[in-house]
Amino acid sequence: MESVPLISGLWDNGLIYIIPFLFVLTIIVFFHELGHFLVGRWCGIKALAFSVGFGPELAGFTDRQGTRWKLAAIPLGGYVKFLGDENAASVPDHGAVDRMSEAERVEAFPAASVGRRAATVAAGPIANFLLAIVIFAGVAFFNGRVVGDPVIAGVEPDSPAAEAGFEPGDRVVSADGEEIAYFSDLQRYVAAQGENPINFVVERDGRQVDLTVTPRMETRTDEFGNSFTLPIVGLRADNTTAGFRVEELGVVQSLEYGVSQTWFVTARTVEFIGQVVTGRQSADQIGGPIRIAQVSGQVSTIGIAALLNLAALLSVSIGILNLLPIPMLDGGHLLFYAFEAVRGRPLSEQVQEVGFRIGLALVTLLMIFAFWNDITGLV
Template sequence: MEILNEAVSLVGYVPPFLFVLTIVVFFHELGHFLVGRACGVGVVTFSIGFGPELFGWNDRHGTRWRVSLIPLGGYVKFVGDEGAASTPDRDGLAALSPADRDRAFQTKSVGRRAAIVAAGPIANFILAVVIFSGLFMVSGRVDLVAKVGDVTADGVAAEAGIRAGDLIVAIDGHPIETFMDVMRLVSERAGEKTDFVVERDGARIETSLTPRLVEEKSRFGVQRRGLVGIRASNDPADRRLRRFSPPEAVVEGAKETWFVVARTASYLGGIFTGRESIDQLGGPLRVAQISGEVAGMGIAALINLAAVLSVSIGLLNLFPVPMLDGGHLVFYAAEAVRGRPLSDRAQDIGFRIGMALILMLMLVSSWNDIAHLASLRRGG
């Protein structure tokens, strides 16, 4: 019965997961599509999902818009592409009519090809800015003044002389406006000496401390972050609802997008340096579970998750791995420097390496998902 209940629970995660994934994938591929069209490239297919077509239609330019059976991704196929992976069909390219050759992706300049490839991740970042900005305009944001309400007796903040009632005004030279700023800066500085400036009785006091690395388990996985042992003030006077005009909301949306970019890049970079653990890397199962949990918090929370996921997918696609957009950009950069494309053999080797890396990433993330779900079942 317990296994049946868990299965039903997982099935319930599917609709919000597909909602989030479809939004993110659609805008990523739409970026490729729009810039490709603007550069004069013919688009054969715009597909949400892979595999057999469930339904679709043709637009006036001859593009087949389709929804496919396997809803885990999507693709845009340009004239001259061999398949969904956008690899060039060299034999097919030679057989094209002169008019179609002129519309083929591979016959465009290296600058135009690079712009088309980069447009996908850029569209993901734009989508995130739009979502965050819209949420800020509609709901505003509750800000907590960066005032210390409580200090843990044996925490590093107490050892550094920080007291309840202190107003934190700067951390490592970064001006502090809200307590959320404090949490974000501290969380990514575990084990690093960090300079604090606090205001007490009208005077500014400088001190240094080193946040402690802590691991916190939740239904979303193990979270590793730095803590210093302080809590925000719970005085209602230190809590305010901030409303944003459209220009202000766009600025805040861009800041929020940049924060997610920086945090994601920091984590991925930390994996390679050994500072972060790869067991936090999640795959489709983890995203589905998080989507289901967040959906219970309301549509705004689910849309916010779509923005975060959009940033993550955009950034991941920019990694210089063949098969990803970033790998294609590396090939195009080499072509621009050399004045001619890399040899077919070099590109084929690169794509094989890229495929191996992606498969390894999928295996690791899927293993982490299974281990996480097993941990939840055990209650730990």
């Protein structure tokens, strides 16, 4: 009888992770594929299927244009299959196109101009960035933005900031000449600099003081036990209600905030990828579905606004990932189209096939690596 409460507990805990994970992933995948679908339709390309998930169809319907909209059993992605595609990865089926009538060929993806194909492919990642902007802006509009003045409440002992001469009560005016209006601006600037020296100007007792500090990479643990490495200077904010306040934003201000947040996340993500490639960051921070599910469940305990912000962060990451110049991904297709535009004709079918095979191998290796990180992280 003791197994019944155990199974019930595992089921309940599983739902804590699964439901937020599916919520976040479905939003991201749907809008990514919707970008492909809408631009493809605007370009006169016929979509045969719009699927959220892979594998057997669970539910669906066919619209007036002949597109099958469906929800599939494996919720780890999605695809739009256009007329003339060999598979869900949009590998062109030239043989099928050659057998089409002239009327059918007009609507086939491989037969479209390189500009229309590029626009259709690029629309997916672009939709991810637009989704992030809308989410960040919407959360800021309805909830306001929590801000705090850039006043130093404390300096951690033996930290880079202590060595540089920071003192409690200092008000940060600028960093490398950039104005610091809020404490979050200070945090974001430090996070973007890595271990590069930063020249600060602080206001102390009515006068300005120049301080130079070099951040130190440290591994920290959040409230959920997740470890991450980031640049640290050792400055603490006043986390009381006296130090922070909620600033209400209008529609235009919210959109500006959404754009700035999306740009910041994009820049930080690209920087992180570059640091992993050059060995300056550990690749063990790359996670897969298990880690995303874990973080989604943890963040959902904070509230719907936090979960939506996580969706925005992941949407940017998915957009960047798909723009990598790897065949099988959107960026790989765009790379092929760039060669086609320069050469005036497509790459040979043999070259494209080799490219897609290499891309499939790279994507598979990345997925295995991400799953391995997920599993070792849980252990």
